[in-house]
Amino acid sequence: MMERGERAIFSGLNFGAAAGELVALTGPNGAGKTTLLRLIAGLVRPQAGTVELEGGDEDRTIGQQAHMIGHQHGIKPALTVEENLRFWKDFLGGETVQGRLEGLGLEALRDFPAGVLSAGQRRRLSLARLLVAQRPIWLLDEPTTGLDQRSLGLLSEHMRGHLQEGGIIIAATHGALGLKPTAVIALGEAA
Amino acid sequence: MKPIAALIRRDLGVALRQGSSLGTAIGFFLAVVMLLPIGLGPDQALLQRIAPGALWIALLLSVLLSADRIFLDDYDDGSLELLASGPLSFELVTLTKACVHWLTAGLPLAVIAPILGFLVNIGPDQVLPLAAAMIMGSLGISLLAALGAAVTVGLRRGGMMVSLLILPLYVPVMIFGVAASTPQTIMAGSGVSSLMILAALSLAALVMVPIAASAALRAYMQ
Amino acid sequence: MVQSFANPTRFLRLADRLTPWAAGATAILMAVGLYLALIRAPQDYQQGETVRIMFVHVPAAWMALMVYSFMALAHGTAIVFRHPLADLAAKAAAPAGSCFTFLALATGSLWGRPMWGTWWQWGDARLTSMFVLFLLYLGYLAVWQAVSDPIRAGRIAAIVAIVGFINVPIVKFSVDWWSTLHQPASVFRMGGPTIHPSLLVPLGVMAAAYAMFFLTLWLAAMKAEILERRIHQMQIAEAGRA
Numbered sequence: 001m002m003e004r005g006e007r008a009i010f011s012g013l014n015f016g017a018a019a020g021e022l023v024a025l026t027g028p029n030g031a032g033k034t035t036l037l038r039l040i041a042g043l044v045r046p047q048a049g050t051v052e053l054e055g056g057d058e059d060r061t062i063g064q065q066a067h068m069i070g071h072q073h074g075i076k077p078a079l080t081v082e083e084n085l086r087f088w089k090d091f092l093g094g095e096t097v098q099g100r101l102e103g104l105g106l107e108a109l110r111d112f113p114a115g116v117l118s119a120g121q122r123r124r125l126s127l128a129r130l131l132v133a134q135r136p137i138w139l140l141d142e143p144t145t146g147l148d149q150r151s152l153g154l155l156s157e158h159m160r161g162h163l164q165e166g167g168i169i170i171a172a173t174h175g176a177l178g179l180k181p182t183a184v185i186a187l188g189e190a191a
Numbered sequence: 192m193k194p195i196a197a198l199i200r201r202d203l204g205v206a207l208r209q210g211s212s213l214g215t216a217i218g219f220f221l222a223v224v225m226l227l228p229i230g231l232g233p234d235q236a237l238l239q240r241i242a243p244g245a246l247w248i249a250l251l252l253s254v255l256l257s258a259d260r261i262f263l264d265d266y267d268d269g270s271l272e273l274l275a276s277g278p279l280s281f282e283l284v285t286l287t288k289a290c291v292h293w294l295t296a297g298l299p300l301a302v303i304a305p306i307l308g309f310l311v312n313i314g315p316d317q318v319l320p321l322a323a324a325m326i327m328g329s330l331g332i333s334l335l336a337a338l339g340a341a342v343t344v345g346l347r348r349g350g351m352m353v354s355l356l357i358l359p360l361y362v363p364v365m366i367f368g369v370a371a372s373t374p375q376t377i378m379a380g381s382g383v384s385s386l387m388i389l390a391a392l393s394l395a396a397l398v399m400v401p402i403a404a405s406a407a408l409r410a411y412m413q
Numbered sequence: 414m415v416q417s418f419a420n421p422t423r424f425l426r427l428a429d430r431l432t433p434w435a436a437g438a439t440a441i442l443m444a445v446g447l448y449l450a451l452i453r454a455p456q457d458y459q460q461g462e463t464v465r466i467m468f469v470h471v472p473a474a475w476m477a478l479m480v481y482s483f484m485a486l487a488h489g490t491a492i493v494f495r496h497p498l499a500d501l502a503a504k505a506a507a508p509a510g511s512c513f514t515f516l517a518l519a520t521g522s523l524w525g526r527p528m529w530g531t532w533w534q535w536g537d538a539r540l541t542s543m544f545v546l547f548l549l550y551l552g553y554l555a556v557w558q559a560v561s562d563p564i565r566a567g568r569i570a571a572i573v574a575i576v577g578f579i580n581v582p583i584v585k586f587s588v589d590w591w592s593t594l595h596q597p598a599s600v601f602r603m604g605g606p607t608i609h610p611s612l613l614v615p616l617g618v619m620a621a622a623y624a625m626f627f628l629t630l631w632l633a634a635m636k637a638e639i640l641e642r643r644i645h646q647m648q649i650a651e652a653g654r655a
Contacts, residue, residue: 043272044413063276072269076201077561078208083201090197091277108655116648121655129273210558218551225535225544233536309522309532 013049015185019136019166022159022180024173027187033172034070036187037139040170041068056136066137067092073126077115081106084114085128094132104128104154120146127155130162138162140171152178194279195287202291205264211295216257217303223249224310235312242313243321243372244365250304250325251332251361254297255353258336261292262344262408272412285408286401289337297333301325317372320382324371327386328364331393334400335360341404345411364392419497421639428632435629442622449615466524467612471600472620474517476627477546478581480510484553485578488571498639500567503574504557505634509627511550518543529594537594538587542580549577563642 013036017023025033038044040051042063053062075084081101089097101107104124109117117125123146130138138159144152156178159169163179171177227245228238238245262285265271275281305313305322313321339357343349371385418424450468457464484503491499521540522532534540553573560566588597599607606613 041272041276043275064278067276068272070269070272072267074268074270074273076205076264076268076270078205079201083204087197087201088273091194091201091274091279093194093278106655109652112648112652116645116652118653121652214551214558215555218548218555221544221551222548225541225548228535229541233534235531310535312531312533 013185015183017168017170017183019055019168020163021168021182022163022177023168023170024177024181024184025170025187026173026184031187033187034141037068037070037141037170037172040137041066041139043068062137065135066139067130067133067135068139068141069126069130069143070141073122074129075114075117075122075125077113079114080111081114081117081125082110084125085132088129089132092129092133092135094134097132100128100131103131103158105151120148120151123147124151127158131158136167138167138169138171140169140173142172142174144173144175144177194277195283198274198279198284198287199291202288203295206291206295212257212260213296213299216253216296216300219256220249220253220300220304221307221310223252224307228311238312239314242308242311243317244369245311246304246308246313246321247325247365247368247372250300251358251365252354253300254329254332255336255339255357255361256350257296258292258333258340259343259349259353261288261337261340263340266344266408266411271408275409275412281405281409282401285337285341285404286397289334289400289404292337293330293333297329297336298326301329301332321372324368324386324389327371328368328389328393331364331389331396332361334393334396335364338400338404338407341407344408364389367392421498421643424498425636425639428636432629432632435625435632439622439625439629442618442625446615446618446622449618453611454615455611463524463527466520468615468619470517470520470524471616472623473513473520474543475620476623477510477514477517477543478584479624480506480513480627481546481550481574481578482581484510484574485581488567488574491567492571498635500571501635501638501642502631503570504567505638506627506631507550507553507557508634509630511547511554513623513627514543514547514550518547525594534594538591539584539595542584542587546577546580546584549573549580553577 015023025036027033035044039046040062042051042061051062053065056065074088079087082097085100086097088094101110104127106121106124106128109121114122114125123143127143143155147155159177159179163169171181224245227241227249231237231241262271265274265288274284277284279287302322302325304325305318308318308321335357338360339353342356343353346352367385367388371382371389373382418427446468450465454465454468456462484506487499487503487506490496491503518540521543525534526532553570556570556573557566560569585601588595600613600616608616
């Protein structure tokens with residue numbers, strides 16, 4: 001159960017996701033999709049209930065085994081595209097930056113200061129973090145916003161690859177993700 | 192080790208390319224130093240007596256008010272949450288960021304401040320003790336300023352609030368800092384013990400500030 | 414004529430042609446000026462050799478005021494005529510101007526110590542207003558750095574430059590309105606200069622040298638700003654195509 005201010009956002013929520021599964025969260029704005037994702041990431045604490053992980057790494061929290069792509073991009077405009085990505089690889093403990101920019105069509109912008117990127121390109125750069133962080137659980141908050149057709153295709157491909165390797169994706173979305181979700185949880189409907 | 196180095200490199204890189212707040216802090220320091228003698232009058236002897244305290248006040252205010260940038264940038268663009276999800280404890284992250292700020296702003300200001308003491312007619316034998324005390328206390332000053340920045344990161348009227356919250360914490364630093372800065376106490380021997388206490392305050396801040404600051408930042412990220 | 418410089422490319426070409434002349438003039442004038450000031454000019458019967466600081470201090474103070482006036486004028490031109498390079502002209506001038514101000518304050522302090530017995534005196538109107546001028550320069554530079562959008566930064570910097578301009582006549586006339594520590598005006602005054610030609614000539618040469626030095630620096634800074642803006646625009650265009 002989760003409250004914001006005086007209002008309960010959701011309660012009595014019960015679901016699970018297994019390796020290779022894609023869970024889609026739907027619902028109108030303000031229904032609590034972002035809050036739920038942040039709850040799973042460990043950024044907010046629920047009033048009641050727990051988030052549990054079976055298998056995985058015992059020594060790390062769920063938040064350290066998940067990676068969340070939210071509405072904000074976490075990009076420093078003063079650094080170049082590659083420097084931004086390289087920082088996240090070094091900080092989050094990923095393996096390599098090789099090929100990650102190509103994976104989202106950003107290789108041409110490698111040495112440009114990130115400040116000149118358009119909104120869609122920034123979205124793609126923050127999504128590239130998923131490829132660099134190499135965490136088993138992906139928490140995506142409306143990942144398709146601002147992406148063109150080609151980028152949507154690339155994203156779907158990466159998501160499919162991640163699921164095939166046994167990863168879990170929980171994605172909040174308004175529209176289609178290009179993949180068929182294993183389960184759909186609709187928030188914000190009848191009280 | 193690698194994540195810490197990466198974080199330091201990133202913060203330094205941004206400070207170098209985008210500009211740190213050091214220039215503005217120096218300008219603010221000069222403006223405060225200017226107001227004191229204009230308000231107190233032309234009595235040079237009086238100025239010399241209050242010079243160490245006046246410079247300490249100017250230093251504390253300059254460091255405190257230029258520190259809000261430490262976490263604001265990362266809070267605004269969402270980096271803070273990502274930094275919290277890394278292999279480093281969040282306490283270590285806040286400590287690293289505060290220390291980078293000390294290196295780029297707090298320490299340089301503590302070095303420059305005694306040199307600018309001539310504006311308040313500081314006695315030539317007061318400069319070196321003042322410099323020693325300020326440098327010794329600069330880490331603690333920067334850390335407390337970082338705490339203030341963390342506690343007010345999401346507020347709009349942060350500047351005033353941060354002064355209200357952190358200036359009381361500066362009182363012990365100020366007491367021992369001024370005590371260590373005046374030659375009379377140096378000769379009497381209590382100057383060195385004041386320096387030691389300043390160092391102890393800085394070390395205490397090194398432990399306590401990261402805990403408090405990361406708790407404050409987590410509260411804002413909720 | 415100013416309108417013809419609105420085109421950045423044409424300005425760059427002009428700057429490239431002008432810079433060697435300005436640099437050469439600086440070198441010659443500086444050499445002549447220093448020779449006259451350090452060797453040929455007579456000693457002061459009271460101050461001895463220290464009077465020679467005047468030849469470094471006074472032109473620096475003149476330049477500090479002139480550059481700020483230039484900045485205020487440039488921003489005024491930007492507002493009234495919408496000249497595209499005017500904002501940039503002021504921005505390019507500011508670092509040199511602040512250095513001249515610092516030089517004037519520092520050399521003035523060094524000169525004042527043997528003369529007045531003190532490094533600094535807050536009660537003196539000219540010293541305080543020059544200090545304020547230095548703070549204005551710092552604040553002006555801070556605006557350009559703090560505001561990320563160049564157009565908006567230009568507007569806010571314009572306010573600092575134009576409102577702060579009121580300080581310039583205060584500095585100039587402070588020695589006339591208040592008589593405290595700093596000596597009264599001896600060159601630019603109603604009755605004409607009161608100092609001897611043997612001091613006036615080196616002073617004038619040094620002033621011309623400083624002016625040429627400023628011109629050289631300003632042309633280089635303008636070139637850097639224009640090219641930087643151009644690179645930024647090219648990067649945005651390139652990123653848009655990617």
